[in-house]
Amino acid sequence: MAKLTRESLSKEIQQLPSLSVIVTHLLTQLQRDDVAMAELMEEASHDQALAARILHIANSPFYGLSAHIGSLKDAGTMLGIHTLYNIVTAAGIIGHFPPAEDQNFDRHSFWQHVIGTGICARVLAHHAGMDQELAFTAGLLHDIGKVVMAVYFEEDFARVLAYRDEHDCLIREAEQAVLGFDHTLVGAQVAQSWKLPKPVVDAIKSHHSLPATSLPLAELIHLSDILCRGLNIGHGGDDLIPFLKSSVLARLGLNWDIIRSYLGEIENLNRFSDQLIDSAS
């Protein structure tokens, strides 16, 4: 594949495989009352491969359900529709990308990082009075540009990883040095091509470089990404912590004591991610 440039980027992205209809609906459906959610799950059950993966996850011992779950409808009843939403969206996104072994960019720990960021964002969104599903989705997708490069622009990404190793820097700094742009631009364009809601596109685009104007979802993802890296939940492609923008905590109505009080819950909710990734890949 040709070398990726800022100019060729949007054209290249348009040629990538499109997301399945059901996963697109899951990610773009903003009206999420229980009825709408139940309809989404009904739709998901028509994608047999996806439904099979979800039932495998829902029946895993992590959820500790004594009865065997045989349908997505039962899964929604037993697990709660919102937990099921997390599983379905994560399984849909993970399953979209062909699995691969890459020692320099471990896919399993990458998915752990983004699911962790999504869960962290969801928990803090609840405190901040923000939409929790949107927060999870934005966390899940915030680094989608990295995996898109790893899968579809392998050679460019290999040069990025080599630069990262040589200069001991953040992957984003390596991307900027090698390509002249970074995963936030790639991710935002991918999200746009998938027609995702604007707040999600903005959060992907701005989670490392927050604008002066208020962008709550991007701020939430900025913080959640940093917390997950700090707690060593998964691996986003580098083992460094980006600087936290100091105004973010106050803007979200948070402080360190509040954040500290949620760490246990975040880690507990994260225990499902291993099983989810194994079943979904």
Next chain:
Amino acid sequence: MTIMSSKILGLDQVTAGMTLAQDVLDASGNCLMVSGVVLTKKQLDSLSKRGINSLAIEFEQELSAEEIAALRNTCITQFEHRFRHVQDDVEMQQLKNILMAYRLESLE
């Protein structure tokens, strides 16, 4: 404190109530049982019939004071490593200290 560890036991040594530490696969790689399952007598009989002769089983391991100290040191070293580029930043140090204190609490 204890940590969860695992060891491989012959099927004849495994009893009902033990927890499976790894997925059980048959010869063609199909998953017969996923890790985390608390085994029942019926499941053990079924695995035996399918020709499975050993299982990875979870057990709690009591740690010595030295082992706990070593885990704490590893934890601190990892934090120092991840935060190596932000040593001079007051806020990032605060973040590091909060997260590290939280991690070390579980290693007391």
